[in-house]
Each structure stands twice: as structure tokens, then as C-alpha cells.
Amino acid sequence: MGVFSKFKEGFRKSAGAIREVLGSLGGGRLDQASMDDLEEALYASDFGLQTTEQILEQIKEAHRLDKNLRGQEVASIARAQLIDILDGSEGLFEITAQPEVVCLVGVNGSGKTTTCAKLGHRLQQEGRSVLLGACDTFRAAAVEQLRAWSDRLDLELVAGHHGADAAAVAYDAYAAAEGRQRDVLLLDTAGRLHVKGNLMEELAKLRRVLGKRNPEAPHHSWLVVDGSLGSNSLEQARVFHEKFGLTGLVVTKLDGSSKGGSLVAIYRELKLPIHFVGLGEEPEDLLPFSADRYVRSLFVDSADADPLE
Ligand SMILES: Nc1nc2c(ncn2[C@@H]2O[C@H](COP(=O)(O)OP(=O)(O)OP(=O)(O)O)[C@@H](O)[C@H]2O)c(=O)[nH]1
Ligand SMILES: [Mg+2]
The missing domain is CATH 1.20.120.140 (SRP54, nucleotide-binding domain)
Incomplete structure (x- = not known):
């Protein structure tokens, strides 16, 4: 397709x-x-x-x-x-550091782990070497979920045990990615409600600890937001941005939603670039955001035959 x-x-x-x-x-x-x-x-x-x-x-x-x-x-x-x-609004992802660190954050179930796997797969397909850091040590099955993806897609993984300090896992994953000269380090983090101060503090700690290895890291802090949630996703984006200083967005679940317009509301207010969109649950279902395609898909023109791509 x-x-x-x-x-x-x-x-x-x-x-x-x-x-x-x-x-x-x-x-x-x-x-x-x-x-x-x-x-x-x-x-x-x-x-x-x-x-x-x-x-x-x-x-x-x-x-x-x-x-x-x-x-x-x-x-x-x-x-x-x-x-x-x-x-x-179209986010560019340029890799200039080694490793270039991307930290994925968001509320529970927004699609962080799946996005981490899909993005790792995508980058690997493009010839980049990728390491995944399983920093969700909060939920018992979280590491296993990412490990299953890493086995399936042949992606390297650094994980801590359940209950470990997420910041320490991020630190170790960075050390591994740097030592092995990987191009990109993708950090999956635990889902957290934006209104819970202590969980937001954990993210701040992750950043501080990573900063000890490289003050520039993470180079990207992306909010993974469920695009089907409507106005609630705007509120999430506001708070995460205020507390964590986001650099961009990944908008997921745009395939099953009748509310796919929320990304416009978020961009309009926060001007955070949208790097990727999730359009399904399979590894290939993560695409770079294209404003033109998005808009043409919503307001179809009869001349919009699928161009040969
Ligand atoms: N249809 C659809 N489903 C998605 C998409 N992205 C993720 N999902 C599904 O959403 C559910 C939650 O995805 P996860 O990646 O586990 O979400 P998470 O943010 O890591 O969740 P927590 O770690 O519990 O906070 C899974 O069933 C995914 O398959 C998408 O773009 N489209
Ligand atoms: Mg997860």
C-alpha cells in the first residue's frame, strides 16, 4: 500500500x-x-x-x-x-549525535512502547543502528512487552528489572549505546498521569541522570499522545510540555478514531512539531507526519488518486 x-x-x-x-x-x-x-x-x-x-x-x-x-x-x-x-508542523528527525537520544513519554496506554518498537524498526530499515532502553520498570509486564518486540524485530535492548530505578536504566542504556557506537537510543518510559507530580518528577530525574553522561541528552523528548482522545490530549500535551519541556509529538491511533483533528488543536497552541503518526498496530504502521497527506486524507479531492509511490 x-x-x-x-x-x-x-x-x-x-x-x-x-x-x-x-x-x-x-x-x-x-x-x-x-x-x-x-x-x-x-x-x-x-x-x-x-x-x-x-x-x-x-x-x-x-x-x-x-x-x-x-x-x-x-x-x-x-x-x-x-x-x-x-x-x-512536520517534524524532522536528524541524527547528529552518537547516540541521538529520543525519550518517549506520555500517559498510560498512549502507545509509547509500540511506538518505540515501530520507530526502532523504521530506523533500522533505513540503515541506522538502534538500541532500545526499557525504562518502564514500573509495570511488571512492561519490559517483557518491549523485549518481545525487540526479539520480533531484531532490535537490541537494554533493560532493568521490575522496580529498578528508571533513571539508572536510562543511564546504563546510554552507556551501552555509546560504547557500541549505536546511532540512536530510544527510551521507553512508564505511562504516567500528567496530574501526578511525583511521577512527573521521575522524568525530571531521568533527564538529570542522563545529563551526567551527556548534557545534551535526551536530544528529543517526544510526547506520545493518543490522537483519538480529543480535547483531553491537548491538556496532556500542555502539562507534559510545561513539566518536561517537550521537543515534539508522536500522535498514535489515528486509524481508529473519528476525532483525528486533535493534533491540529495541539499544534496550533503549542507549536510542537509532529514527527510521526501511528496508523495501526503493526511495525510498518508508523509514518512520518505529512501535513499535506493528513489534510488531503480528511478532505478528499476527487483528483486525489493514490499517486504512485
Ligand atoms: N490502532 C492502533 N493501536 C495502537 C497504535 N499505537 C499503539 N496501539 C495499541 O495501543 C495499545 C497500548 O499501546 P502501548 O504501546 O502498550 O502503550 P504504552 O503507552 O506503552 O502503555 P503503558 O506503558 O501502559 O503506559 C496496544 O494495544 C497497542 O497495540 C496505533 O497507532 N493504532
Ligand atoms: Mg508501555
């Missing part, structure tokens, strides 16, 4: 309501009923209030000037607004 197809497939549900409204318009005109439906679909997609209003305002303005506005034109207006808002 081409990358664009994967996006479109992944967003089938997100885009469903919007597409239904625009699709039912077909070559017909935008009337008040379809406008109401579109408004509802946009709100339900969790783009956030400002973005939804911005898109609607533009559509209304265009409709005022042209009473024959068609579904495709409406889609094109929405696309243009989103592309504008998402300007600068």
Missing part, C-alpha cells in the same frame, strides 16, 4: 463524517442543512474551536460570494485553512 493510501485508509473513520457531508453534496450546492451537518462534523473531529470556526468562516464567506459553491470547493477551502495552520 502506498503511503498516501495508508493515510487515507487510516483516516477513513476520522474523515467519515466530513466526507459524507461533502460527498452527499457532490456537484450540488451547499445549502443550510449541509452547512449544519458540516459544522457538526467539524466540531466532532476535534480540531478545536478556533480552527473549526476559522474553517467555517471561510466557507461561509465563499458561499456568500458564490451561492453555487460545490462540495469540492468546500473541501479545498478547508484544506487551505488547515495547511496554513499546520505550517511548520
Whole structure:
């Protein structure tokens, strides 16, 4: 499957309501009923209030000037607004240190461990040497979960025992990655509620301890956020950013959600680049974020045949 197809497939549900409204318009005109439906679909997609209003305002303005506005034109207006808002949102991942350290943080079940495995796999496929650090020593089965992925995908792993100090595991993993001259060190951490101060403090400690080996590490602190949670994910991002100083985002579970707009709300407010998106549970289901593909998947143009990729 081409990358664009994967996006479109992944967003089938997100885009469903919007597409239904625009699709039912077909070559017909935008009337008040379809406008109401579109408004509802946009709100339900969790783009956030400002973005939804911005898109609607533009559509209304265009409709005022042209009473024959068609579904495709409406889609094109929405696309243009989103592309504008998402300007600068595509996160680049450059590897300049050895090892380049990426620390994945987030609330319980957001997809950190899976993302760690998928990303390791992706980088390894690109010819990079990768080491995984299993810093979730909190949950008994966490290390085993990452170990299972590392066996399956042939990724090197450094793990501590259950109950060990997460910062100490990060320190050891760094030492191993440095000693073995690995390109990238990916640190999986325990899920934590952003409202729990002591757990957030554990992350600060992890950073301090890593900093003893390399003051620049971790080079990247990415929030792994479940994109299907709507406005709650914005609140998580705010708090993690404030407490931990994020450098970017990975937005997961965009395949099964009808609320795939929350990444727009997060980017709009925090301006954190989105590095990757999760569109399924398999190793290949992690793709670099492309604003263009994202927007085109949501507001499909009939000219959007899957380009040969
Ligand atoms: N559909 C879908 N499922 C995903 C995606 N990413 C992760 N999952 C699933 O979400 C569930 C939780 O994923 P984990 O990677 O264990 O999440 P975590 O953040 O490590 O969880 P904790 O360590 O408990 O905090 C698993 O069943 C994953 O397969 C995604 O992009 N799409
Ligand atoms: Mg985990």
C-alpha cells in the first residue's frame, strides 16, 4: 500500500463524517442543512474551536460570494485553512549525535512502547543502528512487552528489572549505546498521569541522570499522545510540555478514531512539531507526519488518486 493510501485508509473513520457531508453534496450546492451537518462534523473531529470556526468562516464567506459553491470547493477551502495552520508542523528527525537520544513519554496506554518498537524498526530499515532502553520498570509486564518486540524485530535492548530505578536504566542504556557506537537510543518510559507530580518528577530525574553522561541528552523528548482522545490530549500535551519541556509529538491511533483533528488543536497552541503518526498496530504502521497527506486524507479531492509511490 502506498503511503498516501495508508493515510487515507487510516483516516477513513476520522474523515467519515466530513466526507459524507461533502460527498452527499457532490456537484450540488451547499445549502443550510449541509452547512449544519458540516459544522457538526467539524466540531466532532476535534480540531478545536478556533480552527473549526476559522474553517467555517471561510466557507461561509465563499458561499456568500458564490451561492453555487460545490462540495469540492468546500473541501479545498478547508484544506487551505488547515495547511496554513499546520505550517511548520512536520517534524524532522536528524541524527547528529552518537547516540541521538529520543525519550518517549506520555500517559498510560498512549502507545509509547509500540511506538518505540515501530520507530526502532523504521530506523533500522533505513540503515541506522538502534538500541532500545526499557525504562518502564514500573509495570511488571512492561519490559517483557518491549523485549518481545525487540526479539520480533531484531532490535537490541537494554533493560532493568521490575522496580529498578528508571533513571539508572536510562543511564546504563546510554552507556551501552555509546560504547557500541549505536546511532540512536530510544527510551521507553512508564505511562504516567500528567496530574501526578511525583511521577512527573521521575522524568525530571531521568533527564538529570542522563545529563551526567551527556548534557545534551535526551536530544528529543517526544510526547506520545493518543490522537483519538480529543480535547483531553491537548491538556496532556500542555502539562507534559510545561513539566518536561517537550521537543515534539508522536500522535498514535489515528486509524481508529473519528476525532483525528486533535493534533491540529495541539499544534496550533503549542507549536510542537509532529514527527510521526501511528496508523495501526503493526511495525510498518508508523509514518512520518505529512501535513499535506493528513489534510488531503480528511478532505478528499476527487483528483486525489493514490499517486504512485
Ligand atoms: N490502532 C492502533 N493501536 C495502537 C497504535 N499505537 C499503539 N496501539 C495499541 O495501543 C495499545 C497500548 O499501546 P502501548 O504501546 O502498550 O502503550 P504504552 O503507552 O506503552 O502503555 P503503558 O506503558 O501502559 O503506559 C496496544 O494495544 C497497542 O497495540 C496505533 O497507532 N493504532
Ligand atoms: Mg508501555
